Amino acid sequence: MNRNIVISTDKLSKRFGDFVATNEITFDVYEGEIFGFLGANGAGKTTAMRMLCGLSIPSSGKASIAGFDVYKETEKIKANIGYMSQKFSLYEDLTVQENIRFFGGIYGLSDQKIKSKSNELIQQLGLEKERDKLVGSLPLGWKQKLAFSVAIFHEPKIVFLDEPTGGVDPVTRRQFWDLIYDASDRGITIFVTTHYMDEAEYCNRVSMMVDGYIKALDTPTKLKQQFSAETMDEVFFELARGAKRKAD
């Protein structure tokens, strides 16, 4: 399969003093794939993701995101990616419509495009009645779906999702993943971190970080074969068992 590489890292590392949070990780992500970035708390996932988003400068190694260099072209990276943070990050005191307009405008969409796309989006999510309601008043599941949609509103090449389905009921989680599939079909690459091992099954490929290293990187099927496991849970358990770093 000859697909484009949208994320490429080579011995990417981040050190905080003596502590090496991310240790020479090397991997590639292909266009349009759903890439699961797993690992225990404290394994270095968030640090890695922050570097890829242009939020933090690596200590050493190389990386290119959407074709832009992680050291010198962070502004261009930011313009071409979407992001949904762990702490929910839409403005609770603005309405659904206002949030969409704001982020649309920030990413440089024209007023007209914003108008038409936001109508489309609101319809797609079924939020017509909530259009002028404050986001803070929406139930959590709808907030998450909205946040995701806003993150890809400007049709970025890659969207980074940091534990997007925390605290959400299973039905809503399914709906959320439907949105992810949809985006992936449109050619958007999904880079998602999660704790839910069943979600790992939904990904095209999965990587597992332990103690700052990438201990495994392959499709879920192959990983299960490799570790003679029936579920990703067991794979995770096998790999993470020997971990020395615990989260705080």
Added chain:
Amino acid sequence: MRQFFAFVIKEFYHVFRDPKSMLMLFGMPIMLILLFGFALSNEIKNSKIVICDFAQDPASQRIIDKIEASKNFEIKKFLFDPRQIEQAFKEGNVKLVVVIPNHFNDDLLHLHKAQIQVIADASDPNTANTLTNYITNIVMDYQQEITPFNDLPQQIKTEIRMIYNPELKGTTNFVPGVMALVLLLVCVLMTSVSIVKEKEKGTMEVLLVSPMHPLMVVISKAVPYLFLSIVNLSVILLLSVFLLKMPINGSIGLLFFESSLLILTALSLGLLISNSAQSQQQAMLISLMGMLIPVLLFTGFMFPLENMPLPLQIIANVVPSKWYYIIVKSIMIKGLGLSAIWKETLILLGMTVFLLSVSINKFKIRLG
């Protein structure tokens, strides 16, 4: 009980792990004592004045010498053009102009009367008034000098005794005021914010679900600030006694008792605010914007309360620190005991009870 202590200790951790908040908590009283003790003063000193001496004779010179000798003034320049006076005022540095007219000495000798005109920049009426009085006194002194009397019959002499503060130190007035200000404001601010923070973060529910009675949860939040305020109070007292050389003439125990009472009043007020505020920002701004200037003015140590129009004096009665200020003055400076301040103590107690019952009611309604 053990659970209660666990909560209290958790609160202490919150406070001590935040050095920037501690800056305000502990730094503010020290800063205030230093400022009020050494930098701020109601006196009018070092005022720059201008003298227009048209007479240029021995009498005018004598007066000028006397003015120069007084440490209240700095003679900036000697102007001769009256039009420059207005300009001097507008430039902002000159506060007063003394005009000694032509023939001053001659008038005194031959007509037995003369005039010295004073023009004051009255945009600051206090300074203008005070400086005018100073100059008037100096001129009166001079008048006395040149009056050829030796023995005045029917002499009324006065013996003036300054009580409570013979050296007329400014600190005597300010220190109790600083105590009142700091204890009231800091307590209210910290308590209200601390409780609202938990509300905002959502961790309040966690606490409320714990086996501890909700009232105990709230009290556990207030207890650390009670303790910290007492520490603050001690620091203020130590600084006042050793650095500012202020005596404590009355019972220290009574002082601490009354201070604890004010702290409780402040904590209750903080509790009330936290009940009504929906966000930290709101709680903070209510204390910072809404309370700072009023408490500063209505406690009564910056400006005398008796000077204020009656409606304002009535409002001042609602401010707890006003009563506390009276109590502290009575204990620290006058050396009086509980018998002298029982009324004020009762008022503070009443305020505390009132504030507490209102907040507890509100609290219950929201839970129920």
Added chain:
Amino acid sequence: MRTLRFLLQKEFRQIFRNRALLPVIFIAPMIQLLIMPLAADYEIKNINISIVDHDHSGYSRQLVSKISSSGYFVISDYGTSFNAAFQQFEKDKSDLILEIPLGFERNLVKENEQKLFIAVNAINGTKAMVGSSYLSRIIASYNADIRLEMTANPRMNPVPNIEVPSINRFNPYLNYPFFMVPGILCTLVTMIGVYMCALNIVKEKEVGTIEQINVTPIKKIHFILGKLIPFWVIGVFLFSVGLFIIAGVVYGIHPLGSIPLLYSFLFLFLIAVLGIGLLISTYSETQQQAMSIAFFFMMIFMLMSGLFTPVDSMPNWAIVIARLNPVTHFIEVVRMVVLKGSGFHDIKYHFLVMTGFALFFNSWAIWNYRKTA
């Protein structure tokens, strides 16, 4: 530029949607401006005096009536027991005690000399000095009256009399609010600027929305401007309402000087002060920290600005601190331009200093912001 437009839209929406906060930002300061100047009055009047009159003679009563008609004093009680008077004194019911001894009139006539005893509550030093000096003057004047009465013939050598007429420029009626209103207005505007700006930015930090902003192509400078401009606008608005409505309509204070000049300085000042708010936000992780730091410095700003106590009366080291305080300059300029009609030439120096402040605080803040956020 478009980004900025979107940012400003969002900021204004958020501020005005916060119903609970609006009264604190707009109404509370105006109410304070309305009421506080009335409270800040240094004039010493209505001094309570206790009179202990052991003599009850014509002379003593004359003296007492002279005191009560002077307009400075209020006779709180008139009795014969010093102890009773002292009890009142202790309770702060009287500020001075005047004791007239038995035989006052008789002895003054016969022996040419009598002594009066005055006790002064000196806790408030200024009040004590002023009160005792008023009383001394009244007594001296009464003394002169008696002498005139007693001596049938006026003296051979007339006493030279120097009059000291005074003119009070800019404020002939010595109206105290006239002086305090501009100062309090400046302080309130400063508070809103510093507090709101600092808290607003830190709130985004605390809630986490700032991370989202960091990931977008929003340039840091746009974000900062997006935070400063709304409060700059609010600051100008508050100042205007305070100046024209409260000061102008209610207190009758109308700017003598050039209004454009006043506003140019206001614009510059707000930039400096919002820079301070921004700076504080870069040193705070939580709103509580921002509040603590802001409160601490605001207290210093307020007390050391010459608002309540004159800068000239401070010791030299304190004057340096006062000069380093932007609020001091703001208050001075507003007082000068509004109350005296000073012109640009007169406040050139303050303009220079404020420009320095604006550059200094904002550069430091932006530099800090680039590093950390």
